[in-house]
Amino acid sequence: MEKICVAIRVRPPVTASEDTTINGTHWKVEENRISLHKSHGSPISGVSYAFDHVFDESCTNSRVYELLTKDLILAAVDGFNGTVFAYGQTSSGKTFTMNGTQNDGGIIHRAVKDIFEKIHMISEREFLIRVSYMEIYNEEINDLFAVENQKLPIHESLERGVFVAGLKEEIVSNGEQVLKLIEGGEVNRHFGETNMNARSSRSHTIFRMVIESKRKDANSSGDYSTTDAVRVSVLNLVDLAGSERIAKTGAGGVRLKEGKYINKSLMILGNVINKLSEGAKQRGHIPYRDSKLTRILQPALGGNAKTSIICTVAPEELHIEETKGTLQFASRAKRITNCAQVNEILSDAALLKRQKLEIEELRKKLQGSRAEVLEQEILKLRNDMLKYELEREKLEMELKEERKSHKERDQCIKEQQVKIDNLSTGASSSDSDRNSIQEQHDGRQILKEELSGSNSVFKSDVFGTPTFKADSNAFVGKRSNYSRLPDFSPLPDNYTNVADEDTWLKMNKGFIADLDSIQMTPARKVQSFPSGDVTPGYSTENYKVEVETLKRQLELVLEEKNELEKKHVEQSQLNDHLMGEISELKHEAVLIREIPQRLCESMASCRDIYKDVMLTLQSFAPDEDSSIGKFLSTTSEIGFTLFSNLEKRVALAMDDHKSFNENDSLVQENCKVLSERLKSTITSLASAEKIAVQNKEEKNPICGSTYKECTLGEESASWKEKLGDELGAIKEKLQALEKELEHNNQLLKDSGERHDNMERDYWVLKEERDSLLDKVSESSQNLATVAVQKENILKDLNIEAERRKNLEKEIKQFSVAFASRQRSFTSFQGEFLSKVEKLRAQSPIAASESLGC
Numbered sequence: 001m002e003k004i005c006v007a008i009r010v011r012p013p014v015t016a017s018e019d020t021t022i023n024g025t026h027w028k029v030e031e032n033r034i035s036l037h038k039s040h041g042s043p044i045s046g047v048s049y050a051f052d053h054v055f056d057e058s059c060t061n062s063r064v065y066e067l068l069t070k071d072l073i074l075a076a077v078d079g080f081n082g083t084v085f086a087y088g089q090t091s092s093g094k095t096f097t098m099n100g101t102q103n104d105g106g107i108i109h110r111a112v113k114d115i116f117e118k119i120h121m122i123s124e125r126e127f128l129i130r131v132s133y134m135e136i137y138n139e140e141i142n143d144l145f146a147v148e149n150q151k152l153p154i155h156e157s158l159e160r161g162v163f164v165a166g167l168k169e170e171i172v173s174n175g176e177q178v179l180k181l182i183e184g185g186e187v188n189r190h191f192g193e194t195n196m197n198a199r200s201s202r203s204h205t206i207f208r209m210v211i212e213s214k215r216k217d218a219n220s221s222g223d224y225s226t227t228d229a230v231r232v233s234v235l236n237l238v239d240l241a242g243s244e245r246i247a248k249t250g251a252g253g254v255r256l257k258e259g260k261y262i263n264k265s266l267m268i269l270g271n272v273i274n275k276l277s278e279g280a281k282q283r284g285h286i287p288y289r290d291s292k293l294t295r296i297l298q299p300a301l302g303g304n305a306k307t308s309i310i311c312t313v314a315p316e317e318l319h320i321e322e323t324k325g326t327l328q329f330a331s332r333a334k335r336i337t338n339c340a341q342v343n344e345i346l347s348d349a350a351l352l353k354r355q356k357l358e359i360e361e362l363r364k365k366l367q368g369s370r371a372e373v374l375e376q377e378i379l380k381l382r383n384d385m386l387k388y389e390l391e392r393e394k395l396e397m398e399l400k401e402e403r404k405s406h407k408e409r410d411q412c413i414k415e416q417q418v419k420i421d422n423l424s425t426g427a428s429s430s431d432s433d434r435n436s437i438q439e440q441h442d443g444r445q446i447l448k449e450e451l452s453g454s455n456s457v458f459k460s461d462v463f464g465t466p467t468f469k470a471d472s473n474a475f476v477g478k479r480s481n482y483s484r485l486p487d488f489s490p491l492p493d494n495y496t497n498v499a500d501e502d503t504w505l506k507m508n509k510g511f512i513a514d515l516d517s518i519q520m521t522p523a524r525k526v527q528s529f530p531s532g533d534v535t536p537g538y539s540t541e542n543y544k545v546e547v548e549t550l551k552r553q554l555e556l557v558l559e560e561k562n563e564l565e566k567k568h569v570e571q572s573q574l575n576d577h578l579m580g581e582i583s584e585l586k587h588e589a590v591l592i593r594e595i596p597q598r599l600c601e602s603m604a605s606c607r608d609i610y611k612d613v614m615l616t617l618q619s620f621a622p623d624e625d626s627s628i629g630k631f632l633s634t635t636s637e638i639g640f641t642l643f644s645n646l647e648k649r650v651a652l653a654m655d656d657h658k659s660f661n662e663n664d665s666l667v668q669e670n671c672k673v674l675s676e677r678l679k680s681t682i683t684s685l686a687s688a689e690k691i692a693v694q695n696k697e698e699k700n701p702i703c704g705s706t707y708k709e710c711t712l713g714e715e716s717a718s719w720k721e722k723l724g725d726e727l728g729a730i731k732e733k734l735q736a737l738e739k740e741l742e743h744n745n746q747l748l749k750d751s752g753e754r755h756d757n758m759e760r761d762y763w764v765l766k767e768e769r770d771s772l773l774d775k776v777s778e779s780s781q782n783l784a785t786v787a788v789q790k791e792n793i794l795k796d797l798n799i800e801a802e803r804r805k806n807l808e809k810e811i812k813q814f815s816v817a818f819a820s821r822q823r824s825f826t827s828f829q830g831e832f833l834s835k836v837e838k839l840r841a842q843s844p845i846a847a848s849e850s851l852g853c
C-alpha cells in the first residue's frame with residue numbers, strides 16, 4: 001500500500017508586473033508547504049498545507065517531472081500501472097505542466113523520451129508499446145488519433161478491465177514517433193477562448209501508453225513458470241480541463257455548456273476522492289461510474305496503480321477561493337492509498353512474439369502496395385466492430401426498457417386482477433348479504449308459520465313467553481352457537497333503552513326472530529359497526545376502491561372525451577376551411593361555366609353587327625342579281641353559316657363537353673365547304689369582271705356608252721378587296737374565338753378535376769368527421785353508462801348501508817326484547833318453583849303429581 005503522491009505548482013502571475021497581493025494576502029511557498037500570508041508576512045492560521053512537493057512560480061517543467069513523476073514513469077516500464085494527472089482551476093497551468101512548451105517540454109514529452117531511453121537500456125527484455133490518445137468532451141469520449149472515432153463507449157471485461165471500445169491504438173517503436181502522433185492528436189483536441197484563458201482546454205485528455213514486455217531468453221531458459229511472464233502496464237497521463245466559475249470565464253453558449261460538463265465531471269472526481277480519503281470502513285460505495293473520467297481513472301484512484309497528482313494554482317488574490325478549493329482537494333487526495341503491483345501475465349510463451357510478428361507483418365503489408373486497401377479494411381473492421389458494439393449496447397438498453405415495461409404491464413395486469421377480484425368479491429358479498437337478508441326474512445316467515453301452527457315449539461302463554469318444556473335446550477343451544485361467533489353479542493350495549501312488551505310486540509309483529517336466521521348472516525361483528533355509520537369496514541373499503549376505480553375510469557373517459565372533442569373542433573375547423581375552399585371553387589366553376597354563355601352573347605352581338613354591315617353593303621349593290629349583289633349575298637351567307645356553326649359549338653360545349661369535341665370535325669367540314677363556295681363565287685366574279693373589262697375595251701373605241709359599265713367594274717374590284725379583308729378579319733376573329741373557347745374549355749376541365757378532387761377530399765374528411773363524431777358520441781354514451789353505473793352502485797351502497805342499519809337496529813331491539821322475556825321467564829320460573837315448594841310442603845303426593853305432569 002502506498003499513498004498517492006500529491007504536489008502543488010504555483011504558476012507565475014499572469015503579467016510579470018502584476019501584484020498578487022490586492023487586499024493584503026499572498027501565497028507563500030516554503031519547501032513542501034504552501035500557506036496564505038498577510039502582506040506584512042504573518043501567516044493566516046488554518047490556511048497552510050503540506051504536500052509531497054510544492055513548486056513555486058520559478059520551478060521548471062523539468063524539475064516538476066524529475067521530482068514528481070520520473071520514478072512513476074520508470075516504474076511503468078517495470079510493469080507497474082501509473083497515472084499522472086494535473087488538476088486545478090482554469091488557467092492555472094495544467095496544460096503547461098503536462099504538455100509544456102517548445103523549450104520546456106511537459107510531463108508527457110519527458111515521459112515518452114524517458115520510457116524509450118529506459119527500454120533501450122534494458123537489453124534482457126523485449127518490449128511492445130501501444131499508445132492511444134483520447135479526450136472526454138461534454139461527457140463523450142473522442143479518439144484524438146482518429147477523428148472519425150467519436151462517442152466511444154466504455155466497456156469492462158475480465159481480461160482487460162475497464163477499457164474504451166474502438167479506441168485506436170498505435171504500436172510505436174520510438175519516442176519521435178509518439179511525439180509526432182501526439183502532435184497530430186493535439187490538432188483534434190477541443191480548445192476555446194475564455195476570459196480566463198485564451199487557449200483553454202475544453203476537454204479532459206488522456207494520453208495512454210500500454211507497455212508490454214517479456215524476457216528475451218524466456219523460450220531458451222525453459223523456465224516458463226516465471227520467465228515467460230508478460231508484464232503489461234498502463235500509463236495514463238491526464239490533462240484535466242479546469243474547474244471554472246462562469247462569472248469569471250464569462251462563458252456563454254457552447255463555452256457555458258462545456259463549462260457545465262467540466263465542472264460536473266470534476267465534482268464527481270472530487271466526490272470519488274472524498275470517499276477514498278475516508279477510512280475504508282466509512283467509505284461505502286465509491287461513485288466511479290458517475291462519470292466517464294472517474295470510470296477510466298478508476299485503477300489510478302485507490303486501485304492497482306502508482307498515482308501522482310499535480311495540482312496547479314493561480315497566485316493572484318482574485319483566485320484565492322479557487323486556490324483554497326484546489327488545496328483542499330489535494331489534501332484529501334493525499335490521504336488515498338493505492339496498491340500497485342507489477343502486472344505479470346503468465347501466458348503462452350510465444351504470445352508476445354507471435355503478436356509482434358503479426359503486427360510486423362501487418363505493418364509490412366500496410367507499407368506495401370496494398371497499404372491503403374488494408375488500412376481501409378482495418379478501419380472498416382474497426383468501425384464495424386464499434387458499430388456492433390454500439391448496436392449491442394442499444395439493444396441491451398432496449399431490452400432493459402422492454403423488460404421494464406413488461407414488468408410494469410405485468411404489475412398493471414396484476415393490479416387490475418386484484419381490482420376485478422375485489423369488485424367481484426364486493427359484488428358477491430353484497431349478493432350474499434342480500435341473500436342472507438332474504439333468508440332471514442324467509443326464516444322469519446317460516447317461524448311465523450310455525451308459531452301460528454299447532455306444533456309450535458314456542459307456545460305463547462298469557463304473558464306471551466315461550467314454554468321451554470317442548471324443547472328445553474333449543475334456546476340454550478342456539479344461544480351457545482350464537483355466542484361462538486367471534487366478538488358477537490346480540491345483547492344491547494346497555495339496558496337504558498330496553499323495550500317494554502308492547503314495543504316488543506309491535507316491533508316483532510308478535511313474533512320472535514329465529515336466532516339461526518341471524519346466524520346465517522356472515523360472521524359480521526355487530527359491535528364493530530360504528531354507531532353513526534353502520535357500514536362495515538370491509539365493505540366500505542371495497543366500495544371505496546370500486547368508487548375510486550370508477551372515478552378513475554370516469555376521469556379517463558372524460559379525458560378521452562375532451563381529446564375527441566378537441567379533435568372534433570380541429571376537424572370542424574378544417575372542414576369549414578375546406579367547405580370555404582369548395583364554395584370558392586364552386587363559384588369559380590359557375591363563372592367558368594358562364595364563359596360559353598357570355599361567349600354566345602358576344603357572338604350574337606357580333607352576328608348582329610355583321611348583319612347590319614352586310615345589309616348596309618347590300619344596299620349599295622344595284623340589284624340582287626348583279627355580280628356585287630351575288631357576291632355580297634354569298635359572303636353574308638358564309639358569314640352567317642360560320643356564326644351559326646360557332647354558336648352551335650359553344651352551345652354544345654355548354655351542354656355537353658364530350659359531344660362538343662366529337663362535333664368538331666363536322667364543323668371543320670362545314671367550314672371547308674363554305675370556304676370552297678366562297679372561292680368559287682370569287683372566281684366566278686373575277687371571270688365576270690374580266691369579261692366586263694374586255695367588253696369595255698372592245699366597245700369603248702366605237703361608242704362611249706359603256707363608260708358606266710367600266711366604272712362599275714372598278715367599284716366592284718374595290719368592294720371585292722374590302723370584302724376579302726372583312727372576310728379575313730372575320731376568319732381571324734373566328735379562330736381567336738375558337739382558341740379562346742378551347743382555352744376556356746381546358747380551364748373548365750381543370751377546374752372540374754380540381755372540383756372533383758376537392759369533393760373527394762371533402763367526403764373523406766366528412767367521413768372522418770362522422771367517425772370522430774361517432775366516437776365522441778360513443779364515449780359520451782360510455783361516460784353516461786359509467787356515470788349511471790356509478791350512481792347505481794352508490795345507490796346500492798346506500799341501500800345496503802340502510803339495510804344493515806335497520807338490521808342492526810332490529811337485532812338490538814330483538815336482544816332487548818329477548819332479555820325482557822328472559823327476565824319474565826325467570827320470574828315465572830321462580831314463581832312456579834315457589835308454588836311447587838309450597839305444594840310439596842302442603843302435600844307430598846300432590847307435589848309429586850304436579851312434578852310428574
Ligand SMILES: Nc1ncnc2c1ncn2[C@@H]1O[C@H](COP(=O)(O)OP(=O)(O)OP(=O)(O)O)[C@@H](O)[C@H]1O
Nearest residue numbers: 011012090091092093094095096197200201241242
Ligand atoms: N508555470 C508556468 N510558467 C509559465 N507560464 C505558465 C505556467 N503555468 C501556466 N502558464 C501560462 O498560463 C497560461 C494558462 O496556462 P494553461 O493553459 O496551461 O492553463 P490550464 O490550467 O491548462 O487552463 P485550462 O484549464 O483553461 O485549459 C498559459 O499562457 C501558460 O503558458
